[in-house]
Amino acid sequence: MKRIQFACLSFLVCLTTLPATAQRYAARREGDIVQLTDTATDTRVSIAPGIGNIAYRMTVKGHDVLRWPHADMPAFKANPNQTGIPFMGPWINRLDEQAFYANGKRYAFDMGLGNIRGAIPIHGFVTTTSEWHVVSVDAGRMGAAVTSRLEFSRQPSWMKQWPFAHTIEMTYHLTNGTLEVETAMTNLSAEPMPVSVGFHPYFQLTDSPRDEWTISGGARTHLKLTPNKLPTGETEALAAPFTGGVPLRDHELDDSFMDLVRDEQGRATMTVSGKAQRLDVQFGPNYRAAQVWSPKPQNFICFEPMAAITNGLNLAQKGIYKELQSITPGGTWRASFWITPKGF
Numbered sequence: 130m131k132r133i134q135f136a137c138l139s140f141l142v143c144l145t146t147l148p149a150t151a152q153r154y155a156a157r158r159e160g161d162i163v164q165l166t167d168t169a170t171d172t173r174v175s176i177a178p179g180i181g182n183i184a185y186r187m188t189v190k191g192h193d194v195l196r197w198p199h200a201d202m203p204a205f206k207a208n209p210n211q212t213g214i215p216f217m218g219p220w221i222n223r224l225d226e227q228a229f230y231a232n233g234k235r236y237a238f239d240m241g242l243g244n245i246r247g248a249i250p251i252h253g254f255v256t257t258t259s260e261w262h263v264v265s266v267d268a269g270r271m272g273a274a275v276t277s278r279l280e281f282s283r284q285p286s287w288m289k290q291w292p293f294a295h296t297i298e299m300t301y302h303l304t305n306g307t308l309e310v311e312t313a314m315t316n317l318s319a320e321p322m323p324v325s326v327g328f329h330p331y332f333q334l335t336d337s338p339r340d341e342w343t344i345s346g347g348a349r350t351h352l353k354l355t356p357n358k359l360p361t362g363e364t365e366a367l368a369a370p371f372t373g374g375v376p377l378r379d380h381e382l383d384d385s386f387m388d389l390v391r392d393e394q395g396r397a398t399m400t401v402s403g404k405a406q407r408l409d410v411q412f413g414p415n416y417r418a419a420q421v422w423s424p425k426p427q428n429f430i431c432f433e434p435m436a437a438i439t440n441g442l443n444l445a446q447k448g449i450y451k452e453l454q455s456i457t458p459g460g461t462w463r464a465s466f467w468i469t470p471k472g473f
Contacts, residue, residue, distance in 0.1 A: 154167055156275060158263065163263065164176075170305070171190045181256050183216075184310070187470075190473050192473055194332065195213050196333050212331055213330070216299065219291040219293075220441075221253070221328075221433070222420060223249050225359050227245070230442055231323045231442065236291075244287070252329070253326075254287065262279075264276040272305075273304075274303070276300040277298070278298050279296065295316050296314070296317065298312070298315075300313075307468065308467065310467075311465040314326070315461045316460055317459075318458060323437075325441050327416070330433070334407075336405055339423070339429075340377065341404065342430070344377055344401050344430065345373065345398075346397075348387065348389050350366060350387045350388040351364065352386065352438060352439075358383060360438060360440055360444065362444065377423060381425045383420075385438060386419045387452070389418075395414035401432075407471040408469070408471075409469040410466065410468055415463065417454070418435040421433070437453050
């Protein structure tokens with residue numbers, strides 16, 4: 130009887146040590162970097178909270194899913210552009226003047242501050258900010274995650290350009306090899322805050338060059354653009370969404386789409402496929418528009434989830450754009466998109 134009790138006790142001790150060595154998911158913070166890991170799919174996601182909270186690498190079995198053109202981390206820090214999954218706010222893509230409209234008012238930018246440049250302001254001014262702060266880093270049986278917060282209203286130069294106090298929380302969830310990027314924006318100001326944010330992810334495949342990729346996606350409406358890539362206000366219906374696998378070699382894309390085709394969960398899917406590898410990028414319901422960018426001969430494609438179309442803030446004021454979202458005072462806007470690699 131004592132031998133049986135001793136054997137049971139030994140078995141229980143072994144069980145208590147198993148989770149530490151056999152846990153599928155891990156989330157670790159090492160210095161300035163947070164890494165999420167799914168050992169079952171051999172997927173790793175690396176995030177730099179201090180560089181715009183950009184998820185700068187996602188690898189599956191050692192293959193880079195996100196464009197990574199840098200020799201090392203110092204090179205990335207020196208020039209964190211055209212890589213990873215950068216957040217664009219307070220607006221994504223272009224505006225048609227050095228000002229934006231909200232609640233019937235015109236807010237002119239102070240160009241002397243130096244955080245907005247160009248006759249056509251583009252992609253806001255928080256993309257590479259160091260002001261993100263990590264809130265939590267967690268891993269368990271259901272996945273690994275990191276949440277970071279940006280306190281927009283703490284920066285006077287930002288509030289000068291965009292006078293709506295708000296906070297942004299971004300959570301990267303890694304579950305079953307799929308990366309979810311969840312964003313929550315809370316309006317702390319006394320007026321409704323328009324929403325025109327988005328992401329500019331740079332995707333790639335490693336089993337074939339760009340000219341051998343095909344793309345698929347569901348959109349019913351294509352926006353006509355001026356030569357400087359601003360919507361004219363005119364649209365054209367797509368006779369058939371490019372769902373059959375369109376050869377990318379035939380296209381040099383910098384195109385805007387809306388009226389996305391969605392599934393029963395409200396998600397719209399954009400796909401790029403190579404010889405065997407494939408990436409599905411799903412936009413949640415609050416991403417109302419997509420920009421697709423793939424310039425030749427670059428070996429990447431961007432499926433950009435956008436809360437509003439390019440220049441949506443100003444086109445709404447003109448009565449042209451009818452789908453601009455806003456956050457009531459004290460309210461929170463939430464949106465997610467998902468990246469699912471297959472065939473790696």
